[in-house]
Amino acid sequence: MFTSSLTRYAQPVPRYTSYPTAPHFHGGIDGMCYARWLGETDPHKPVSLYLHVPFCDQLCWFCGCHTKQVRRYDPVADYLDALGAEIALAARILPGRRNVSAVHFGGGSPTVIEPDDIDSLRAKLDDAFDLDPDCEISVEIDPRNVDHDKLEAWHRFGITRASLGVQDFDPDVQRAINRRQSFEQTQAVVGALRKAGIGSINLDILYGLPLQTTETLRRTIDLAVSMRPNRIALFGYAHVPWVKKHQSLIDQDTLPGPAERFDMASDGAAQLAEAGYIALGIDHFADQDDNLAAAASDGRMRRNFQGYTTDDAETLIGFGASSIGRLPQGYVQNSVSAADYIRKVRAGELPTMRGFALSLSDRIIGRLIESLMCDFSFSISDLKRAFGAEVDSLLVEAAGIAALEGAIVSFDGDTFFVKPEGQPFVRTIASRFDRYLTRNKARHSAAV
Known part of the structure:
Protein backbone atom coordinates (compact mmCIF):
# COMPACT_ATOMS: atom_id res chain seq x y z
CA MET A 1 0.00 0.00 0.00
CA LEU A 358 -6.49 36.41 -13.81
CA SER A 359 -10.06 35.47 -14.65
CA LEU A 360 -12.72 34.97 -11.97
CA SER A 361 -12.25 31.21 -12.33
CA ASP A 362 -8.48 31.63 -11.79
CA ARG A 363 -9.09 33.60 -8.60
CA ILE A 364 -11.48 30.97 -7.27
CA ILE A 365 -9.15 28.05 -7.97
CA GLY A 366 -6.18 30.06 -6.72
CA ARG A 367 -7.91 30.68 -3.39
CA LEU A 368 -8.93 27.02 -3.20
CA ILE A 369 -5.39 25.78 -3.82
CA GLU A 370 -3.89 28.29 -1.37
CA SER A 371 -6.36 27.07 1.28
CA LEU A 372 -5.34 23.48 0.64
CA MET A 373 -1.64 24.33 0.83
CA CYS A 374 -2.06 26.36 4.03
CA ASP A 375 -4.91 24.65 5.89
CA PHE A 376 -5.30 21.25 4.11
CA SER A 377 -8.95 22.13 3.49
CA PHE A 378 -11.32 24.52 1.79
CA SER A 379 -14.97 25.42 2.27
CA ILE A 380 -17.43 25.81 -0.61
CA SER A 381 -19.50 28.25 1.46
CA ASP A 382 -16.44 30.41 2.23
CA LEU A 383 -15.51 30.51 -1.43
CA LYS A 384 -19.08 31.36 -2.38
CA ARG A 385 -19.17 34.29 0.04
CA ALA A 386 -15.98 35.63 -1.56
CA PHE A 387 -16.72 34.92 -5.23
CA GLY A 388 -20.43 34.28 -5.73
CA ALA A 389 -22.50 31.68 -7.53
CA GLU A 390 -19.77 30.52 -9.95
CA VAL A 391 -18.32 28.52 -7.05
CA ASP A 392 -21.33 26.14 -7.24
CA SER A 393 -19.69 24.30 -10.13
CA LEU A 394 -17.01 23.07 -7.72
CA LEU A 395 -19.52 20.96 -5.78
CA VAL A 396 -19.57 18.18 -8.34
CA GLU A 397 -15.82 18.42 -8.97
CA ALA A 398 -14.92 18.25 -5.27
CA ALA A 399 -17.26 15.31 -4.75
CA GLY A 400 -15.74 13.47 -7.71
CA ILE A 401 -12.18 14.01 -6.51
CA ALA A 402 -13.12 12.89 -3.00
CA ALA A 403 -14.70 9.73 -4.43
CA LEU A 404 -11.50 8.90 -6.33
CA GLU A 405 -9.13 9.86 -3.51
CA GLY A 406 -11.25 8.75 -0.55
CA ALA A 407 -8.29 7.10 1.16
CA ILE A 408 -6.71 10.49 1.85
CA VAL A 409 -9.45 13.15 1.48
CA SER A 410 -13.06 13.68 2.55
CA PHE A 411 -15.90 15.96 1.41
CA ASP A 412 -19.14 16.51 3.31
CA GLY A 413 -20.84 18.71 0.73
CA ASP A 414 -19.16 21.89 2.01
CA THR A 415 -15.73 21.21 3.54
CA PHE A 416 -13.09 19.43 1.48
CA PHE A 417 -10.46 18.06 3.87
CA VAL A 418 -7.12 16.33 3.33
CA LYS A 419 -6.70 13.65 5.99
CA PRO A 420 -3.46 13.55 8.02
CA GLU A 421 -2.17 10.57 6.04
CA GLY A 422 -2.74 12.53 2.83
CA GLN A 423 -1.19 15.82 3.91
CA PRO A 424 2.33 14.97 2.63
CA PHE A 425 0.69 14.66 -0.80
CA VAL A 426 -1.37 17.87 -0.70
CA ARG A 427 0.45 19.26 -3.76
CA THR A 428 -0.88 16.31 -5.73
CA ILE A 429 -4.41 16.82 -4.39
CA ALA A 430 -4.19 20.51 -5.28
CA SER A 431 -3.13 19.56 -8.80
CA ARG A 432 -6.45 17.74 -9.28
CA PHE A 433 -8.12 21.18 -9.36
CA ASP A 434 -5.48 22.78 -11.62
CA ARG A 435 -7.08 23.83 -14.93
CA TYR A 436 -3.74 24.46 -16.63
CA LEU A 437 -1.57 21.55 -15.57
CA THR A 438 -1.89 19.61 -18.82
CA ARG A 439 -1.86 22.62 -21.15
CA ASN A 440 1.90 22.75 -21.68
CA LYS A 441 4.91 20.48 -21.35
CA ALA A 442 6.36 22.06 -18.21
CA ARG A 443 8.20 19.57 -16.00
CA HIS A 444 8.04 19.78 -12.22
CA SER A 445 9.85 18.43 -9.17
CA ALA A 446 8.66 15.42 -7.17
CA ALA A 447 5.70 16.05 -4.86
CA VAL A 448 7.54 14.59 -1.83
Whole structure:
Protein backbone atom coordinates (compact mmCIF):
# COMPACT_ATOMS: atom_id res chain seq x y z
CA MET A 1 0.00 0.00 0.00
CA PHE A 2 2.82 2.40 0.92
CA THR A 3 4.67 1.82 -2.36
CA SER A 4 1.50 2.21 -4.40
CA SER A 5 0.66 5.45 -2.54
CA LEU A 6 4.07 6.90 -3.34
CA THR A 7 3.70 5.87 -6.97
CA ARG A 8 0.26 7.45 -7.14
CA TYR A 9 0.79 10.63 -5.14
CA ALA A 10 4.50 11.53 -5.28
CA GLN A 11 4.61 12.24 -9.01
CA PRO A 12 6.08 15.58 -10.17
CA VAL A 13 3.62 18.47 -9.68
CA PRO A 14 3.97 22.24 -9.08
CA ARG A 15 4.85 23.69 -5.68
CA TYR A 16 1.83 26.02 -5.93
CA THR A 17 3.39 29.23 -4.72
CA SER A 18 1.01 30.80 -7.25
CA TYR A 19 -1.93 29.83 -9.40
CA PRO A 20 -1.66 29.63 -12.33
CA THR A 21 1.97 28.64 -11.88
CA ALA A 22 4.87 30.47 -13.54
CA PRO A 23 5.24 28.09 -16.56
CA HIS A 24 1.87 29.42 -17.76
CA PHE A 25 2.92 33.07 -17.74
CA HIS A 26 3.14 34.49 -21.27
CA GLY A 27 4.59 37.43 -23.17
CA GLY A 28 1.22 39.09 -23.69
CA ILE A 29 1.70 40.93 -20.39
CA ASP A 30 4.28 43.70 -20.93
CA GLY A 31 5.46 46.86 -19.23
CA MET A 32 2.57 48.94 -20.54
CA CYS A 33 0.05 46.45 -19.14
CA TYR A 34 1.88 46.34 -15.82
CA ALA A 35 1.90 50.14 -15.62
CA ARG A 36 -1.86 50.16 -16.13
CA TRP A 37 -2.33 47.55 -13.42
CA LEU A 38 -0.14 49.50 -10.99
CA GLY A 39 -2.12 52.65 -11.70
CA GLU A 40 -5.38 50.84 -10.93
CA THR A 41 -4.34 49.63 -7.45
CA ASP A 42 -6.11 51.06 -4.41
CA PRO A 43 -4.03 54.00 -3.10
CA HIS A 44 -5.36 53.46 0.42
CA LYS A 45 -4.09 49.88 0.74
CA PRO A 46 -0.51 48.96 1.71
CA VAL A 47 1.76 47.04 -0.63
CA SER A 48 4.54 44.55 0.02
CA LEU A 49 7.87 44.51 -1.80
CA TYR A 50 10.19 41.77 -3.02
CA LEU A 51 13.73 42.70 -4.11
CA HIS A 52 15.79 40.15 -6.01
CA VAL A 53 19.60 40.10 -5.95
CA PRO A 54 20.74 37.64 -8.66
CA PHE A 55 24.37 37.24 -7.61
CA CYS A 56 26.40 34.84 -5.46
CA ASP A 57 30.05 34.54 -4.51
CA GLN A 58 29.87 30.83 -5.34
CA LEU A 59 27.25 28.85 -7.25
CA CYS A 60 25.85 25.94 -5.25
CA TRP A 61 25.00 23.00 -7.50
CA PHE A 62 21.61 22.34 -5.87
CA CYS A 63 20.40 25.91 -6.41
CA GLY A 64 17.14 26.47 -8.29
CA CYS A 65 17.20 30.28 -8.10
CA HIS A 66 17.82 32.82 -10.85
CA THR A 67 21.39 33.78 -9.94
CA LYS A 68 24.96 33.72 -11.18
CA GLN A 69 28.41 33.72 -9.64
CA VAL A 70 30.38 36.99 -9.71
CA ARG A 71 34.03 37.57 -8.83
CA ARG A 72 33.96 41.40 -9.09
CA TYR A 73 31.65 43.90 -7.46
CA ASP A 74 31.17 46.11 -10.54
CA PRO A 75 28.25 44.04 -11.95
CA VAL A 76 26.55 44.17 -8.55
CA ALA A 77 26.96 47.96 -8.33
CA ASP A 78 25.55 48.45 -11.85
CA TYR A 79 22.61 46.23 -10.99
CA LEU A 80 21.86 48.11 -7.77
CA ASP A 81 21.76 51.39 -9.71
CA ALA A 82 19.11 49.87 -11.96
CA LEU A 83 17.25 48.46 -8.96
CA GLY A 84 17.02 51.93 -7.45
CA ALA A 85 15.79 53.34 -10.76
CA GLU A 86 13.08 50.66 -11.03
CA ILE A 87 11.90 51.44 -7.49
CA ALA A 88 11.57 55.13 -8.37
CA LEU A 89 9.82 54.34 -11.67
CA ALA A 90 7.20 52.09 -10.11
CA ALA A 91 6.57 54.58 -7.29
CA ARG A 92 5.84 57.33 -9.83
CA ILE A 93 3.25 55.14 -11.55
CA LEU A 94 1.45 54.05 -8.39
CA PRO A 95 -1.52 56.21 -7.37
CA GLY A 96 -0.47 58.09 -4.25
CA ARG A 97 2.47 57.49 -1.95
CA ARG A 98 2.08 53.95 -0.67
CA ASN A 99 2.60 52.41 2.72
CA VAL A 100 4.64 49.20 2.78
CA SER A 101 3.72 46.37 5.16
CA ALA A 102 6.46 43.87 4.26
CA VAL A 103 9.81 43.80 2.45
CA HIS A 104 11.66 40.64 1.45
CA PHE A 105 15.16 40.41 -0.05
CA GLY A 106 15.90 37.20 -1.95
CA GLY A 107 18.46 35.89 -4.38
CA GLY A 108 20.99 34.74 -5.17
CA SER A 109 22.52 36.18 -2.07
CA PRO A 110 21.53 39.68 -0.86
CA THR A 111 24.55 39.58 1.43
CA VAL A 112 26.86 40.20 -1.54
CA ILE A 113 25.78 43.85 -1.23
CA GLU A 114 28.37 46.11 0.42
CA PRO A 115 27.41 48.19 3.49
CA ASP A 116 27.33 51.58 1.73
CA ASP A 117 25.00 50.20 -0.92
CA ILE A 118 22.75 48.66 1.74
CA ASP A 119 22.40 52.14 3.27
CA SER A 120 21.78 53.65 -0.17
CA LEU A 121 19.11 51.10 -0.98
CA ARG A 122 17.20 51.91 2.20
CA ALA A 123 17.36 55.61 1.32
CA LYS A 124 15.94 54.89 -2.14
CA LEU A 125 13.07 52.91 -0.65
CA ASP A 126 12.36 55.74 1.80
CA ASP A 127 12.33 58.22 -1.08
CA ALA A 128 9.67 56.17 -2.87
CA PHE A 129 7.55 54.59 -0.11
CA ASP A 130 6.52 54.87 3.53
CA LEU A 131 7.60 51.72 5.38
CA ASP A 132 5.17 51.04 8.23
CA PRO A 133 6.73 51.18 11.72
CA ASP A 134 5.87 47.48 12.17
CA CYS A 135 6.91 46.52 8.63
CA GLU A 136 8.47 43.04 8.52
CA ILE A 137 11.78 43.27 6.67
CA SER A 138 13.33 39.89 5.93
CA VAL A 139 16.65 39.12 4.26
CA GLU A 140 18.08 35.84 2.99
CA ILE A 141 21.61 35.52 4.37
CA ASP A 142 24.49 33.34 3.24
CA PRO A 143 26.60 32.77 6.38
CA ARG A 144 29.68 32.36 4.20
CA ASN A 145 29.76 35.91 2.82
CA VAL A 146 28.52 38.11 5.64
CA ASP A 147 30.70 40.00 8.10
CA HIS A 148 30.29 42.43 11.00
CA ASP A 149 30.04 45.53 8.79
CA LYS A 150 27.39 43.99 6.57
CA LEU A 151 25.35 42.81 9.54
CA GLU A 152 25.54 46.30 11.04
CA ALA A 153 24.36 47.77 7.74
CA TRP A 154 21.41 45.39 7.56
CA HIS A 155 20.60 46.30 11.16
CA ARG A 156 20.57 49.99 10.16
CA PHE A 157 18.35 49.03 7.23
CA GLY A 158 15.84 47.76 9.77
CA ILE A 159 15.61 44.04 9.11
CA THR A 160 13.39 42.16 11.52
CA ARG A 161 13.91 38.62 10.23
CA ALA A 162 16.96 36.83 8.84
CA SER A 163 16.72 33.60 6.85
CA LEU A 164 19.93 31.54 6.73
CA GLY A 165 20.59 28.74 4.30
CA VAL A 166 21.88 25.59 5.98
CA GLN A 167 20.91 22.76 3.58
CA ASP A 168 22.94 20.04 5.40
CA PHE A 169 25.89 20.16 7.79
CA ASP A 170 27.34 16.80 6.70
CA PRO A 171 30.74 17.39 4.97
CA ASP A 172 30.17 14.68 2.33
CA VAL A 173 26.77 16.12 1.38
CA GLN A 174 28.25 19.61 1.28
CA ARG A 175 30.98 18.52 -1.11
CA ALA A 176 28.37 16.85 -3.32
CA ILE A 177 26.43 20.12 -3.66
CA ASN A 178 29.46 22.45 -3.76
CA ARG A 179 28.55 24.28 -0.56
CA ARG A 180 30.99 24.06 2.33
CA GLN A 181 29.55 25.72 5.41
CA SER A 182 30.42 24.59 8.92
CA PHE A 183 28.07 24.53 11.88
CA GLU A 184 30.44 26.84 13.77
CA GLN A 185 30.33 29.39 10.94
CA THR A 186 26.54 29.33 10.91
CA GLN A 187 26.28 29.46 14.69
CA ALA A 188 28.56 32.51 14.79
CA VAL A 189 26.34 34.40 12.32
CA VAL A 190 23.19 33.50 14.26
CA GLY A 191 24.85 34.82 17.43
CA ALA A 192 25.97 38.02 15.68
CA LEU A 193 22.46 38.62 14.34
CA ARG A 194 20.98 38.27 17.79
CA LYS A 195 23.66 40.51 19.28
CA ALA A 196 22.75 43.13 16.65
CA GLY A 197 19.14 43.01 17.82
CA ILE A 198 17.77 40.91 14.96
CA GLY A 199 16.04 38.30 17.06
CA SER A 200 13.87 36.49 14.51
CA ILE A 201 15.90 33.78 12.79
CA ASN A 202 14.86 31.24 10.12
CA LEU A 203 16.97 28.29 9.02
CA ASP A 204 16.46 26.49 5.69
CA ILE A 205 17.25 22.76 5.49
CA LEU A 206 16.93 20.51 2.44
CA TYR A 207 16.11 16.81 2.28
CA GLY A 208 16.67 14.64 -0.78
CA LEU A 209 20.23 15.87 -1.39
CA PRO A 210 22.98 13.67 -2.88
CA LEU A 211 24.61 11.27 -0.38
CA GLN A 212 22.11 12.37 2.25
CA THR A 213 20.54 9.79 4.54
CA THR A 214 17.91 9.92 7.24
CA GLU A 215 20.71 9.77 9.79
CA THR A 216 22.76 12.64 8.32
CA LEU A 217 19.60 14.71 8.12
CA ARG A 218 18.82 13.92 11.76
CA ARG A 219 22.25 15.22 12.79
CA THR A 220 21.74 18.39 10.77
CA ILE A 221 18.35 19.01 12.38
CA ASP A 222 19.84 18.40 15.85
CA LEU A 223 22.49 21.04 15.17
CA ALA A 224 19.92 23.45 13.72
CA VAL A 225 17.61 23.03 16.71
CA SER A 226 20.52 23.69 19.09
CA MET A 227 20.56 27.28 17.77
CA ARG A 228 16.82 27.63 18.62
CA PRO A 229 15.73 29.46 15.45
CA ASN A 230 12.21 30.86 15.42
CA ARG A 231 11.42 28.94 12.24
CA ILE A 232 12.86 26.01 10.34
CA ALA A 233 11.93 25.26 6.75
CA LEU A 234 12.46 21.63 5.69
CA PHE A 235 12.27 21.75 1.90
CA GLY A 236 12.48 18.86 -0.53
CA TYR A 237 15.37 19.34 -2.97
CA ALA A 238 13.99 19.93 -6.47
CA HIS A 239 16.27 18.20 -8.98
CA VAL A 240 15.45 19.93 -12.27
CA PRO A 241 18.63 19.86 -14.39
CA TRP A 242 16.55 20.48 -17.53
CA VAL A 243 15.88 23.96 -16.07
CA LYS A 244 19.05 24.55 -14.02
CA LYS A 245 21.96 23.13 -16.02
CA HIS A 246 24.42 23.35 -13.13
CA GLN A 247 22.38 20.70 -11.29
CA SER A 248 23.73 18.22 -13.83
CA LEU A 249 27.01 18.47 -11.89
CA ILE A 250 25.28 16.45 -9.18
CA ASP A 251 25.60 12.69 -9.66
CA GLN A 252 21.99 11.60 -10.05
CA ASP A 253 22.84 8.10 -8.83
CA THR A 254 23.63 9.55 -5.39
CA LEU A 255 20.17 11.08 -4.94
CA PRO A 256 17.75 9.40 -2.51
CA GLY A 257 14.77 7.63 -4.08
CA PRO A 258 11.09 8.43 -3.44
CA ALA A 259 10.77 6.14 -0.40
CA GLU A 260 13.95 7.55 1.15
CA ARG A 261 12.78 11.11 0.52
CA PHE A 262 9.43 10.33 2.15
CA ASP A 263 11.20 8.85 5.19
CA MET A 264 13.43 11.93 5.46
CA ALA A 265 10.47 14.29 5.35
CA SER A 266 8.45 12.24 7.84
CA ASP A 267 11.29 11.64 10.28
CA GLY A 268 12.42 15.25 10.06
CA ALA A 269 8.91 16.50 10.82
CA ALA A 270 8.64 14.16 13.81
CA GLN A 271 12.05 15.26 15.10
CA LEU A 272 11.08 18.94 14.88
CA ALA A 273 7.79 18.23 16.65
CA GLU A 274 9.73 16.53 19.47
CA ALA A 275 11.86 19.67 19.69
CA GLY A 276 8.75 21.79 20.26
CA TYR A 277 8.18 23.20 16.79
CA ILE A 278 4.69 23.47 15.31
CA ALA A 279 4.20 22.09 11.79
CA LEU A 280 2.82 24.66 9.35
CA GLY A 281 1.74 23.68 5.86
CA ILE A 282 3.90 21.17 4.03
CA ASP A 283 7.42 22.22 5.01
CA HIS A 284 7.53 25.00 7.63
CA PHE A 285 7.97 24.67 11.39
CA ALA A 286 7.82 27.46 13.96
CA ASP A 287 8.04 27.91 17.69
CA GLN A 288 4.74 28.61 19.38
CA ASP A 289 5.49 32.33 19.86
CA ASP A 290 6.28 32.99 16.20
CA ASN A 291 3.82 35.19 14.30
CA LEU A 292 3.53 32.63 11.50
CA ALA A 293 2.33 30.02 14.00
CA ALA A 294 -0.25 32.51 15.28
CA ALA A 295 -1.37 33.28 11.72
CA ALA A 296 -1.75 29.57 10.94
CA SER A 297 -3.80 29.03 14.09
CA ASP A 298 -6.13 31.90 13.14
CA GLY A 299 -6.44 30.88 9.48
CA ARG A 300 -4.41 33.92 8.34
CA MET A 301 -1.34 32.16 6.93
CA ARG A 302 -0.79 32.85 3.25
CA ARG A 303 1.39 31.37 0.52
CA ASN A 304 3.32 33.27 -2.14
CA PHE A 305 6.56 32.98 -4.09
CA GLN A 306 8.59 33.23 -0.87
CA GLY A 307 6.67 30.29 0.65
CA TYR A 308 4.45 30.56 3.72
CA THR A 309 3.99 34.08 5.04
CA THR A 310 1.90 36.41 7.17
CA ASP A 311 1.91 38.98 4.34
CA ASP A 312 -1.71 39.69 3.37
CA ALA A 313 -1.14 42.70 1.08
CA GLU A 314 -3.15 42.25 -2.11
CA THR A 315 -0.35 43.88 -4.12
CA LEU A 316 3.18 42.47 -4.05
CA ILE A 317 5.61 44.50 -6.16
CA GLY A 318 8.64 42.59 -7.41
CA PHE A 319 11.84 44.53 -8.11
CA GLY A 320 14.90 43.19 -9.86
CA ALA A 321 15.72 40.70 -12.59
CA SER A 322 13.35 37.68 -12.72
CA SER A 323 11.27 38.96 -9.80
CA ILE A 324 7.54 38.20 -9.82
CA GLY A 325 4.83 40.57 -8.68
CA ARG A 326 1.25 39.83 -7.78
CA LEU A 327 -1.55 42.37 -8.24
CA PRO A 328 -5.35 42.04 -8.06
CA GLN A 329 -5.37 41.87 -11.87
CA GLY A 330 -2.72 39.14 -12.21
CA TYR A 331 0.98 38.26 -12.13
CA VAL A 332 3.96 39.99 -13.73
CA GLN A 333 7.57 38.87 -14.09
CA ASN A 334 10.64 40.94 -14.92
CA SER A 335 13.27 40.00 -17.48
CA VAL A 336 15.34 37.09 -16.19
CA SER A 337 18.59 38.34 -17.73
CA ALA A 338 20.25 40.95 -15.51
CA ALA A 339 21.72 42.65 -18.58
CA ASP A 340 18.32 42.89 -20.28
CA TYR A 341 16.76 44.07 -17.03
CA ILE A 342 19.35 46.86 -16.64
CA ARG A 343 18.96 47.91 -20.29
CA LYS A 344 15.18 48.28 -20.01
CA VAL A 345 15.28 50.18 -16.73
CA ARG A 346 17.93 52.58 -18.03
CA ALA A 347 15.62 53.26 -20.98
CA GLY A 348 12.91 54.27 -18.54
CA GLU A 349 10.81 51.15 -19.11
CA LEU A 350 9.24 48.75 -16.66
CA PRO A 351 11.25 45.55 -17.31
CA THR A 352 8.21 43.25 -17.43
CA MET A 353 8.71 40.33 -19.83
CA ARG A 354 5.64 38.19 -19.16
CA GLY A 355 2.73 37.58 -16.81
CA PHE A 356 -0.82 36.33 -16.51
CA ALA A 357 -4.16 38.15 -16.27
CA LEU A 358 -6.49 36.41 -13.81
CA SER A 359 -10.06 35.47 -14.65
CA LEU A 360 -12.72 34.97 -11.97
CA SER A 361 -12.25 31.21 -12.33
CA ASP A 362 -8.48 31.63 -11.79
CA ARG A 363 -9.09 33.60 -8.60
CA ILE A 364 -11.48 30.97 -7.27
CA ILE A 365 -9.15 28.05 -7.97
CA GLY A 366 -6.18 30.06 -6.72
CA ARG A 367 -7.91 30.68 -3.39
CA LEU A 368 -8.93 27.02 -3.20
CA ILE A 369 -5.39 25.78 -3.82
CA GLU A 370 -3.89 28.29 -1.37
CA SER A 371 -6.36 27.07 1.28
CA LEU A 372 -5.34 23.48 0.64
CA MET A 373 -1.64 24.33 0.83
CA CYS A 374 -2.06 26.36 4.03
CA ASP A 375 -4.91 24.65 5.89
CA PHE A 376 -5.30 21.25 4.11
CA SER A 377 -8.95 22.13 3.49
CA PHE A 378 -11.32 24.52 1.79
CA SER A 379 -14.97 25.42 2.27
CA ILE A 380 -17.43 25.81 -0.61
CA SER A 381 -19.50 28.25 1.46
CA ASP A 382 -16.44 30.41 2.23
CA LEU A 383 -15.51 30.51 -1.43
CA LYS A 384 -19.08 31.36 -2.38
CA ARG A 385 -19.17 34.29 0.04
CA ALA A 386 -15.98 35.63 -1.56
CA PHE A 387 -16.72 34.92 -5.23
CA GLY A 388 -20.43 34.28 -5.73
CA ALA A 389 -22.50 31.68 -7.53
CA GLU A 390 -19.77 30.52 -9.95
CA VAL A 391 -18.32 28.52 -7.05
CA ASP A 392 -21.33 26.14 -7.24
CA SER A 393 -19.69 24.30 -10.13
CA LEU A 394 -17.01 23.07 -7.72
CA LEU A 395 -19.52 20.96 -5.78
CA VAL A 396 -19.57 18.18 -8.34
CA GLU A 397 -15.82 18.42 -8.97
CA ALA A 398 -14.92 18.25 -5.27
CA ALA A 399 -17.26 15.31 -4.75
CA GLY A 400 -15.74 13.47 -7.71
CA ILE A 401 -12.18 14.01 -6.51
CA ALA A 402 -13.12 12.89 -3.00
CA ALA A 403 -14.70 9.73 -4.43
CA LEU A 404 -11.50 8.90 -6.33
CA GLU A 405 -9.13 9.86 -3.51
CA GLY A 406 -11.25 8.75 -0.55
CA ALA A 407 -8.29 7.10 1.16
CA ILE A 408 -6.71 10.49 1.85
CA VAL A 409 -9.45 13.15 1.48
CA SER A 410 -13.06 13.68 2.55
CA PHE A 411 -15.90 15.96 1.41
CA ASP A 412 -19.14 16.51 3.31
CA GLY A 413 -20.84 18.71 0.73
CA ASP A 414 -19.16 21.89 2.01
CA THR A 415 -15.73 21.21 3.54
CA PHE A 416 -13.09 19.43 1.48
CA PHE A 417 -10.46 18.06 3.87
CA VAL A 418 -7.12 16.33 3.33
CA LYS A 419 -6.70 13.65 5.99
CA PRO A 420 -3.46 13.55 8.02
CA GLU A 421 -2.17 10.57 6.04
CA GLY A 422 -2.74 12.53 2.83
CA GLN A 423 -1.19 15.82 3.91
CA PRO A 424 2.33 14.97 2.63
CA PHE A 425 0.69 14.66 -0.80
CA VAL A 426 -1.37 17.87 -0.70
CA ARG A 427 0.45 19.26 -3.76
CA THR A 428 -0.88 16.31 -5.73
CA ILE A 429 -4.41 16.82 -4.39
CA ALA A 430 -4.19 20.51 -5.28
CA SER A 431 -3.13 19.56 -8.80
CA ARG A 432 -6.45 17.74 -9.28
CA PHE A 433 -8.12 21.18 -9.36
CA ASP A 434 -5.48 22.78 -11.62
CA ARG A 435 -7.08 23.83 -14.93
CA TYR A 436 -3.74 24.46 -16.63
CA LEU A 437 -1.57 21.55 -15.57
CA THR A 438 -1.89 19.61 -18.82
CA ARG A 439 -1.86 22.62 -21.15
CA ASN A 440 1.90 22.75 -21.68
CA LYS A 441 4.91 20.48 -21.35
CA ALA A 442 6.36 22.06 -18.21
CA ARG A 443 8.20 19.57 -16.00
CA HIS A 444 8.04 19.78 -12.22
CA SER A 445 9.85 18.43 -9.17
CA ALA A 446 8.66 15.42 -7.17
CA ALA A 447 5.70 16.05 -4.86
CA VAL A 448 7.54 14.59 -1.83
